[in-house]
Structures are given as structure tokens and as C-alpha cells.
Amino acid sequence: MRALAAVAIALSSCAEAVRTADSRAAEVYRRHEGRDGAFRRLATPRPGEWLYEFDEPGQTLEEYRAANPASAPVRTIRLRPFGSWPRAADPVLAAVSEHLEAFWGLRAGRAAALDAPPAWRRKSRPEQWDAARVLKGFPIESGSSEVAVLGATADDLGAGDLSFVFGLASAAGRAGVFSIARFGTPGLGPAEDPRLLRRALAVSSHETGHVLGLAHCVFYACAMNGSNTLEEADARPLPLCPECASKAAASALFLPAARLERLQAFYARVGLAAEAAAVRRIREARPAGIPKAGPSGP
Ligand SMILES: [Zn+2]
Ligand SMILES: [Zn+2]
Secondary structure, three states, X not given: OOOOOOOOOOOOOOHHHHHHHHHXXXXXXXXXXXXXXXXXXXXXXXXXXXXXXXXXXXXXXXXXXXXXXXOOOOOEEEEEEEOOOOHHHHHHHXXXXXXXXXXHOOEEEEXXXXXXXXXXXXXXXXXXXXXXXXXXXXOOOOOOOOEEEEEEEOOEEEEOOEEEEOEEEEOOOOEEEEEOOOOOOOOOXXXXXXXXXXXXXXXXXXXHHHHOOOOOOOOEOOOOOXXXXXXXXXXXXXXXXXXXXXXXXXXXXXXXXXXXXXXXXXXXXXXXXXXXXXXXXXXXXXXXXXXXXXOOOO
């Protein structure tokens, strides 16, 4: 989503940097060769797309591990509504919670609504919350490093120089935030408005990925791709690519089979048939010999 990556490494545009990026991508594709048929490699970005606007290097599994020592992994996500959150959108939040559990192998649940102070609004656009300010203001109630907070609002969000953001997250702050303001009409079911639920699932799992230390993905079409527009976000798949799944699965190069099975059943139940089919293809492409379940998340 339109958010700052938790880990940002600026690449210069010199030829040496381009060669380095190419060799990293080649290494990632080689790792998944012969079993990545269920995934689409990213093409050269076009004007207006996220990677055209932001020259990000991505993050390999090794780089993720180096940046995120496994000493204090997040195990629980608390979903906290703030600002306006209409009752009609409650089923969306319940679905987000269930999806995060299946997607990342975490515990997730709704926490009490947060009474956000007016100081968290943007000075230049007071109708928007300042997403970075919101992240700083989230209290980590338990004091436990295993708990992270994901704020949810139906108000619009902004950040920095960007006119709006769908979400923002900070791994160091163990906090993320997302907005459904631009996603459709809360309260309409999947039959009337199938877009809102899918968009909410996409942005919440993406921002949670940043909370867990994943940077934007530049290798495959993937849940961790940055998105500059709703059109670009809608074109992204919900599932993780094999490289990002390997970060989320401790020791395996794909998500553990039980989590994929749970995700497929969830997508089918909430009416996201294309997503259920995508996860089925991933399950079929899953190589033999990969352990059925990693020791633990994230
Ligand atoms: Zn992002
Ligand atoms: Zn990825």
C-alpha cells in the first residue's frame, strides 16, 4: 500500500547499483526455480506505478533475517478502531482479524476503540489523520514486545508529502494503521461491494507485514508490493510470493501447508473465489519435502 517501508535502503541509480539489484533478483528467482509457477514475476514498472515513483531495492530472505533478529517476534496483533468507525464496518474488522491469523500465523483480535486526540490530525488537511503521528501515539498497553497494534479508521489518512496514504507501519514502533476511507461503502456485503472487503484485507495484511519487518517486495506480484493507486492495489494478489512467504514461515520456503489450507477456506467462505483459487495453485506448487509447519511464526 502507499506506505513507507519499514526497512528502506536507498539505491543510487549508478550502474553498479543496478547490477547489484539484478543479481539479487536472479538469486531470488533461482531459489524458487521450478516451483514458482503459481506466482508472477514483476515486470519493469510503468509510469504512475509504485516502483516507477519509488526506486526501492526490495529485501531478500537473507536481508530480512539480518535486519530482524528473531529474539522478540510479534505474536499478537490488537486491532484498534479510532476516529470514525461505523458499526456497518464491524464485519470487515472481524474478517480482517481472522485473515491476519491465517495469513501471518499470529493471534489477532479487536481491542477497545481509541479516542484519538485532535493533535493527531494533519495541520495542512485537518480532515485527515497524520498516520505517522497516529503510530507514535499508539500506547503499547501490555508492554510486551510480542504485542503490536494495528489501528483502523474510516477517516482519511495522510503522511509526509503524500496527499493520502492507505496505511503506514513501523516495525520499531510495533504499530501499523490503515484506512478504509477510499475503499468503498461500509455495510454493503460482498455481493453489493466486493471491493471493500478485499481492499481492507490487502492493506491490513500488508501493513502487518511491515510491522513484522518485511520491506516492499520487488520480485513477484505479492501482498508486499507497494501500491501508488487503488487500481494498482486491486491488481495485486492477496497472497505472499514465495520469497516473502519464506520470511513469514520461519524455516520453510513456502507458508506451512496448514496456513495455506486455512487461507483458502477463508477466501472461499467470504466470497473471494479468485483468491481461493490463487491459494489453491500455491498449495499445488508447494514442493515436496518442505516441512508441513514451521516451528513458529511470524
Ligand atoms: Zn507498504
Ligand atoms: Zn513478495
